[in-house]
Amino acid sequence: MDLLPSELPPDHYDGKEVRLDLRAKTSEGMVLNIEVQAQSQKCLDRRIMYYWAKLYSNQIQRGEDYYRLRPAYVIEVMDFNFIPDSSHYISDAQPIVSATGKPFTEDMRLFFIELPKWNALKRKASNSLERWIAFFANKNSAEVEEYAMLDPNIHAALEAEKRFIANPDQMRDYWQREKAIMERVSELAAAETTGEAKGIAKVARTMLSDNVPIQQIPKYTGLSVSEIEALQK
Incomplete structure (x- = not known):
C-alpha cells in the first residue's frame, strides 16, 4: 500500500478544497480515504459523498479513458453514533439497484466505524481489525498496551502518539x-x-x-x- 498526498486539488468550478486525513492506494490500485471524525457536523453525509466523488474523479485527467478508474473506498472512524437504528459498530453503504437489491457498482463503498457502539460491547478485541478500533477508542490504556504487544503496527502508532504527547x-x-x-x-x-x-x-x-x-x-x-x-x- 502506498500513501498519497492528503490534499486533493481544488475543483476548477467551485473552488472547494478537499483535505483528507489519510489517502492511500493498494497494490491492486484501489484508492482509500481514511478520516477520523471527533464530532458530528452539519451535512456530514453530503460532505462524505463529496469527498468520495473527488477521490474517484481525481484518478484520471481530462481526455483519459474511464477504464483507468479504480474502486474508491471511504473509511470514516467516528467518535459518535452516526448510523441510526443500528447497534453494529461497523456499517457500509453502496449504491443498490432497487429492483434487484444488488449493487449498482463495486467502485463505491463507504465504511463507518462508530467507536461508541464498539465501547458499548465492553469486550476485548479478538482480531487485528478490532484491535485497531480499540486503539482509536482508547478507553483502556492497559488494553491498548496489550494490543501493541500483539501488533507491531499498533505498537509503532502508540509510540508515535507518545512522542507527540511528550x-x-x-x-x-x-x-x-x-x-x-x-x-x-x-x-x-x-x-x-x-x-x-x-x-x-x-x-x-x-x-x-x-x-x-x-x-x-x-x-x-x-x-x-x-x-x-x-x-x-
Whole structure:
C-alpha cells in the first residue's frame, strides 16, 4: 500500500478544497480515504459523498479513458453514533439497484466505524481489525498496551502518539486547535438556531484568529479556501 498526498486539488468550478486525513492506494490500485471524525457536523453525509466523488474523479485527467478508474473506498472512524437504528459498530453503504437489491457498482463503498457502539460491547478485541478500533477508542490504556504487544503496527502508532504527547509545543498547538473547533461548533449551532447567515463567517474569522490552519477551516464551516481568504482581507 502506498500513501498519497492528503490534499486533493481544488475543483476548477467551485473552488472547494478537499483535505483528507489519510489517502492511500493498494497494490491492486484501489484508492482509500481514511478520516477520523471527533464530532458530528452539519451535512456530514453530503460532505462524505463529496469527498468520495473527488477521490474517484481525481484518478484520471481530462481526455483519459474511464477504464483507468479504480474502486474508491471511504473509511470514516467516528467518535459518535452516526448510523441510526443500528447497534453494529461497523456499517457500509453502496449504491443498490432497487429492483434487484444488488449493487449498482463495486467502485463505491463507504465504511463507518462508530467507536461508541464498539465501547458499548465492553469486550476485548479478538482480531487485528478490532484491535485497531480499540486503539482509536482508547478507553483502556492497559488494553491498548496489550494490543501493541500483539501488533507491531499498533505498537509503532502508540509510540508515535507518545512522542507527540511528550512534545509541549505540539500539544499546545493541538489544544489551541481543539479549543477553536469546539468554540466554532457552539457558535455555528447558535447561528443555525437564530438563522444568522453571518454566523458562519464569524466562526471562520474566530478560527483564523486562533491560528487554525486555513486548509482545515472548510471542513468545519463549509466555506471554500478562497472564501476564507477573502475574510482575511
